[in-house]
Amino acid sequence: MTSVSPINTTGSRQRQARFARLQKWVSRAFARDLSCLIVPGQDVAVAHGLNVSATGMRVSASPRDANVLLIVGVLSEKMGEVATVLYAQMPRPRTIVVLGGTTPSSLPGADVSAGLSQEALADAVGRLKRALAEGAFAVSPMDFDASVLHARIEYVCPMHPEVVEDEPGSCPKCGMDLVAREAGEQTPEGGHDHEHHHDHDHSNEHSNERQQEHAHENAATEYTCPMHPEIVRDEPGSCPKCGMDLVVREDGEDEGHAEHEHSSHDHGEHDHSGHEHGGHDHGGHDHGASGFMSMIEVTKDLPRSADGLQMDWLEVPFGPVFPGLAGGLKLTLTLDGDGVTEGQATSLVGLTSEGENFEASDEMDAETFIGYLSAAIPLAPVSYRLLVCLAIEQAAGLEGDSANAGARTGALERERIASHLGWLAQLGRQLGFAWLTQRAATLQLQVREANRDSLAALEPALRTLGTRLERTPLLKSRLKGIGLLPTESSDLRGPVARAADEGGDAWARLRQRLAEISASLGLIKSGGEPALPVLRDVGDVSGTGEATVDTPRGEARLSLKLERGHVKSYKLDTACSQHIGLVPKLVEGQELGDALLAVGSLDLSPWEVTS
Amino acid sequence: MTVAIVLLALLGSAWLLAVVEGWMATGRLSPAAPLFRGLAHLGRESIVPRSPDRVFFEAAPVLLLVVAVLGMAVLPLAPDLIIADLGTGALFVNAALAYVLVAVIMAGWGPDGAYAMIGGWRFLGQLIAYSMLIVMPITAVAMRAESLVNTAIVGSQAGLWNIVYQPLGFVLFYIAAMALAFRAPFDLPSAEGELGGGVDAEYTGVRLAVLRLARLTLVVTLASATTVFYLGGWHGPLLPPSAWSLIKTLAVAVSMLLVGHYLPRIREANLMRWCWVLGIPLALLNIIIVGLLILVVP
Secondary structure (H helix, E strand, O other): OOOOOOOOOOOOOOEEOOOHHHHHHHHHHHHHOOEEEEEOOHHHHHHOOOOHHHHOOEEOOOHHHOOEEEEEOOOOHHHHHHHHHHHHHOOOOOEEEEEOOOOOOOOOOOOEEEOOOHHHHHHHHHHHHHHHHHHOEEOOOOOOOOHHHOOOEEEEOOOOOOOEEOOOOEOOOOOOEOEEEEHHHOOOOOOOOOOOOOOHHHHHHHHHHHHHHHHHHOOOEEEEOOOOOOOEEOOOOEOOOOOOEOEEEEOOOOOOOOHHHHHHOOOOOOOOOOOOOOOOOOHHHOOOOOOOOOHHHHHOOOOOOOOOOOOOEEEEEEOOOOOOOOOOEEEEEEEEOOEEEEEEEEEOOOEOOOOOEOOOOOOOEHHHHHHHHHHHOOOOHHHHHHHHHHHHHHHOOOOOOOOOHHHHHHHHHHHHHHHHHHHHHHHHHHHOOHHHHHHHHHHHHHHHOOOHHHHHHHHHHHHHHHHHHHHOOOHHHHHOOOOOOOOOOOOOOHHHHHHHOOOOOHHHHHHHHHHHHHHHHHHHHHOOOOOOOOOOOOOOOOEEEEEEEEEOOEEEEEEEEEEOOEEEEEEEEOHHHHHHHHHHHHHOOOEHHHHHHHHHHOOOOHHHOEO | OHHHHHHHHHHHHHHHHHHHHHHHHHOOOOOOHHHHHHHHHHHOOOOOOOOOOHHHHHHHHHHHHHHHHHHHHOOOOEOOEOOOOOOOHHHHHHHHHHHHHHHHHHHHHOOOOHHHHHHHHHHHHHHHHHHHHHHHHHHHHHHHHOOOOHHHHHHOOOOOOHHHHOHHHHHHHHHHHHHHOOOOOOOHHHOHHHHOOHHHOOOOHHHHHHHHHHHHHHHHHHHHHHHHHHOOOOOOOOOOHHHHHHHHHHHHHHHHHHHHHOOOOOOHHHHHHHHHHHHHHHHHHHHHHHHHHHHHOO
């Protein structure tokens, strides 16, 4: 799509038209105030060489403050669903820009699609501005709807979040009635979608039904004290024992049970459409349940956390589109207050075909395979290109390539510098350290395709960045002691492993990566001009090959079987696949900010996680 | 008239801060950007989350704005340019700003979202850290002026500004003011990298416009308080008094934004520890020093 497609093609993304004259001005303002949410993430955009803020667009941290959904590259099916949910959360008028990929099927067509380059992006933004200025309002906007937005209802025990059933019933552990919640709340959508990722138009319908349903149930009411269940009155008032306001209890109900369920549908005190509060994450924090039930009662059966407090547990998704984490990485944390009781990380963009046997029909010749693997890993394409080249060359029985060794090392080390700068920018985003994010991302864009001379010219800037970081107040105290890994961990690789001897915390990892930037600069200086690794001619050979490359995130091993010049099967073993397994241990018992920082310090690339 | 001038100054300062904010984020100075952004917010959909506490959700941004304006109402721009020169002005600033906590917790609780809620509770922890460091330096300021009247406090600095007379108090107050305004590096409740925006995360459209304005106004109010308490308020050569007040206020406000730009977010536990273990003893020391100075120097 190269022409301007006015954004009213589907009518699903505009604001309703009301005041004609004002609209003209407001539409112009929309065109001047572009704020984008990048899917899968800003790290991916920079790795592709995009400088989004140079186009005048702000980069938003949440879908609520975004009006452009910027899709970078080809999205996996799961990420497509995530993008759909995020789109539904964006306020209208909203637009979609797709760079170098296709629009996920669940989204309406892109307003602007363009190639994956800075010029294409700048051009796309220009077209988008025109589209917004012209079509931000529709006379009768339609609802946006997609199947991923319809949630499945599941039933969960308020006390035991691990008990989840498909049908209503009672909890096998404590016998309490299970409470309805939407299955989507804690599963794939993630990101910013917690409770209300569904189009609000739909949710309102739900709530009306629910309220009616409960209106007749509440016919006979009694009043009881939240602290003293033995106090039961027919009228509102205060408790004779403790003076607290009595709260509504349904007639004939016995306390231990359905309280939870009904606390969720508050009885008239609040007229907000508060359905299913208590049912989901918040449990005891119910809005509607003001005073209905004491905290002590809600939490009495819950295990105590490290600080001795008993709190309601929330399972909260962080990612896969989250400013503080790599795009595509989803971290699910069970929070107890702001402490993490358990957590795990999953990748929504990882490689799916480790060790898979390609069918004869798959035309996976050597070049195609190189393209496939390096495109699948946008954060370190050169390393994986080199890895495949080495493995295929070994399978073909070729000797070490001394002619190109310097160029290959140069390209690998250049990518290492760029990748570590990308990590620094990501650290800056997580820590709200704007200067670091800007500086590191700028340098990363410069290093990405620099030649030997321009890298030498960048050396002072890179060194200054390092020394400045070591001296930045608050940074050391923020990182020291965070993300400590047990010293006997054997599955560590790359910078994480090398930092293990220096203290093994986030601070040691920062210093290790800074040291590696310097070391790589030295290697490039003494090596050849960096050049993208190119596969030597191997012909129609058969055989097996194995290679190891020290990628920016640690060693990756690839073994593959070649049959008449075609890749028959391969097995890939990456550092991130190992490191992602460390997450549960790292986050357990940590404060939320520390847990996120610990995960961030590993520099997990979800693209390199194999399943 | 006074009310109009003060409100206009407040609005103008908030606009200027928004321009500076945009400049720090994009590297461009675009004076019109905040206006377009505001207008665009008004035109955008203002989404109400699925199951909000409607009262809290709607009231929080407005309350934050009201609190910031109320704080400003007792701070003088010039000897006669003050909305209400209360007898307990210095205390009133503190009392009004206490409601920032209420507004933030309401904004956290209101939308019924996990990120916002954690943000709201984080601010409660933050209050425990910073609140003593707001009150105790003000005490020392009032000791020197022998008055809680804000115009008298400025008057007491005619010869020597408090930033020189009690530099320790200034540093503590400045840090605490930044924590109160929950700006970086104290933006724990609204951390983007940790909570996807936290208490700000669920606001859209008009409500977001009010919330943003309120947050900027809060910075201006705190900068104005810093000016009145430590930087000699309207005192200065050549220029008219109100111009000096504005220049100092804006300089302090911009410095607060800049500091945040160059620092990583502080750890919650560290903030608490440093404020109590280091900050409060220093604040007490400041009071003692000021007391001795008052006794010794006539």
